[in-house]
Amino acid sequence: MKIVSISYPLTPEQKNELGIPQVAAIGQFDGLHLGHGSVISTAVDLARKEAIPSAVITFYPHPKDVMRKGNYEGYLTPQVDKQELLAEMGIDILYVVDFNEDFSQVSPEDFVTEMLMPLQLHTAVVGFDFRFGFKGAGRADMLHEMSRGTIQVVTVPPFLMDGEKVGSSSIRSALFSGRIEDATRWLGRNYRIRGTVIHGEKRGRALGFRTANLELEAHYVTPALGVYAVWARCSTDKEWLPGVMSVGLKPTFHDGIVKPIYEVHLLDFDGDLYGQTMIVDVVQFIRKELKFNSVNELIEGISRDVAKTREILNR
Template sequence: MEIIEIHHPINNQTKFADPIVLAMGFFDGVHLGHQKVIKAAVNKAKERGIKSAVLTYDHHPQMVYGALSPHDRRYLTLPNEKMKLIEQLGIDKVFLINYSYAFQDQTPQEFVDNYIVRFNAEEVVAGFDHTYGAGKEATMEQLSKYANGRFQISIIPPLELREQKVSSTSVKEKLDVGDVKTVQQLLGRPFSINGPIVHGEQVGRTIGFPTINVAVDPLKWLPGIGIYVTKVKIGDNYYQGMASIGKNVTFYDDHPVTIEINLLDFNQNVYGENVTIYWLDWLRGEVKFADVDKLINQLKLDETATRRFFANN
């Protein structure tokens, strides 16, 4: 898949010869709704015998419109993750645009002329609620007016799961409360996090439950604080584990949030390995135990529940 990075204003001499079917969207999370849009573009391109492409942005468009809290600046899929997921759906090229004030300050007609037409789109595919700039005129319902017959338009209706719209917002809301099972249904895959294994305080090994500590990009959205069933990929191998996202409250009063995973039946030195964590089920919330023995007893129960999960799944 070819990735073409674009900074506005695009050079007037820039033109693309190959006709395409173009899917538009920010696609954070690449959830089932996003996949529906992207797959539609891929299928329509195959029907036409041309290439498929995605127009997307390098960061939250909301950053241009106002201040975002540190929490809301995070992403379900970091840029490299998003590109890999889009590629897996069969897209041939991505136009990755820097979403700046100058870009969003275009009129809808300027956006269509400067980008969609110049990209040589024969057909544009997007979700029903997709917008392409500021103002009430930059909607999918209005796009045909700006297209002026130069390309076809396919508007994809909302996708619902259990009478709830599948959206990036709904994925984030479920992650915040630890409902990773529903998140898996919304994404069509387990939610995952990547990062290197780093040294921690090594408290776990003193109580018989050694853990790997995983450093995560601060821009990555995390599941809510709690204890989870996870699968961890190290190299080409997968391991069962129970993970904690929390502040280690039994041992510390003011500790930063960390990700620690006790891998079942595992005894290797893997510091520095880049791993992928797949979040499969919620076990319980984080608890401040009165003493270490009570913590150990609970960890034994957590291990039993984790083994039961994998035995049944």
């Protein structure tokens, strides 16, 4: 998959280089959940039918992050994760549009004429709730007319599961409340985070449960504080290992920590992970974060978490 960073308006050189007939799915696609998948697979199928490249046009940073409004509280799929998933879905070209405050002021008409039309889109594939341009004034049914009939438009209906629309907001809510099974079902895969293993307080080693402290690579959605059963691996290793992840403020030892700390204890592993990138797939919420009255109580609690994790991951 070719990745192209673009900004508004396209330069003459970009128009000349990038302007080829193509089918493009357009949207933020944070989460790349099953609803987004239905839009993107529609674009891929149509592109193959027309024998032209398939593309995705997405925006970075997240518009809600730039505009500081709405219920945005992190990414479900930061850019690196999104790129990997889109490549697996068969996309030929990924356009990453630089979203900034100036771009947020661009009218729907100018977005179409100065960005979409120069790309020579054969067809734009969008979700039923797609909006574009200043204050979201543009709707999917306007794309064809604004392009003076040059761009065909396919609008994909909402993706329903058990009669409920699959959406990023619902997935965020599920993560916030520890309903990992719901998030997994709507994403069509496990919720994934990644980060660099850094030095921590090394208290886990003294307790008999060595942990890898993660410095996350991006602003991920933070799931409910607590303990999780996970699968994890380092980016240089293809083997997934079972593990217990704690997301919390370490109340047994500290007061006043406000930024959640991510720690992963890999079961039956004793290697050196410092400096490596760890990828973690969240499988199931085990319990909420607790403040233990003693170190012995904490050790007993972790032992129960490990036993529960083995039970979950060995199913």
